[in-house]
Amino acid sequence: MKHGVRNSVKVFRKEKGFTQDQLAEMISVTRQTIIAIEKQRYEPSIGTAIKLATVLNCSLEKLFWIEGEE
Amino acid sequence: MKHGVRNSVKVFRKEKGFTQDQLAEMISVTRQTIIAIEKQRYEPSIGTAIKLATVLNCSLEKLFWIEGEE
DNA sequence: ATAATATGTAATGTACACGTTACATTTTGG
DNA sequence: CCAAAATGTAACGTGTACATTACATATTAT
Numbered sequence: 001m002k003h004g005v006r007n008s009v010k011v012f013r014k015e016k017g018f019t020q021d022q023l024a025e026m027i028s029v030t031r032q033t034i035i036a037i038e039k040q041r042y043e044p045s046i047g048t049a050i051k052l053a054t055v056l057n058c059s060l061e062k063l064f065w066i067e068g069e070e
Numbered sequence: 071m072k073h074g075v076r077n078s079v080k081v082f083r084k085e086k087g088f089t090q091d092q093l094a095e096m097i098s099v100t101r102q103t104i105i106a107i108e109k110q111r112y113e114p115s116i117g118t119a120i121k122l123a124t125v126l127n128c129s130l131e132k133l134f135w136i137e138g139e140e
Numbered sequence: 141a142t143a144a145t146a147t148g149t150a151a152t153g154t155a156c157a158c159g160t161t162a163c164a165t166t167t168t169g170g
Numbered sequence: 171c172c173a174a175a176a177t178g179t180a181a182c183g184t185g186t187a188c189a190t191t192a193c194a195t196a197t198t199a200t
Contacts, residue, residue, distance in 0.1 A: 091147095
């Protein structure tokens with residue numbers, strides 16, 4: 001299990017009409033971090049995840065889930 | 071902000087009557103990881119957080135929050 | 141008391157989250 | 171079209187989540 005966590009950050013970001021750059025700045029990370037998360041290259045810390053859920057105005061459970069438990 | 075994320079893992083673990091050892095095994099991490107999380111020494115990945123919320127039978131939002139936003 | 145069980149601490153190592161910079165490709169609007 | 175904006179890729183560095191082992195201190199039960 002390289003990393004079983006999936007997310008729908010890209011979906012919610014587009015829904016809000018944010019660019020990766022904007023989203024990155026809103027939660028104080030770099031655009032690279034947003035890209036990596038959206039591309040499911042790595043799973044964020046709970047801190048980054050909470051910030052994402054907050055600015056994307058959705059629950060952590062809807063944003064992140066373990067593959068196979070959706 | 072060393073790490074602004076707080077958690078109530080210890081509270082929920084005790085509520086369920088689990089030992090650190092049991093909890094660790096349930097989510098496939100070492101006891102050290104549980105201790106470090108409970109002692110707020112570091113914030114877990116979203117993957118570890120989801121597993122904790124699952125076995126402790128509570129929402130991520132109740133288990134983890136950003137300090138000052140409780 | 142004391143033995144078992146649970147919790148904590150400490151040292152060392154590895155993998156990976158995240159930052160920084162730079163450039164390349166794709167998408168969008170005038 | 172074409173230029174600007176958005177998205178993606180790559181290389182390298184740093185910090186830290188997490189593993190492993192070993193030992194020390196609390197807590198609980200007999």
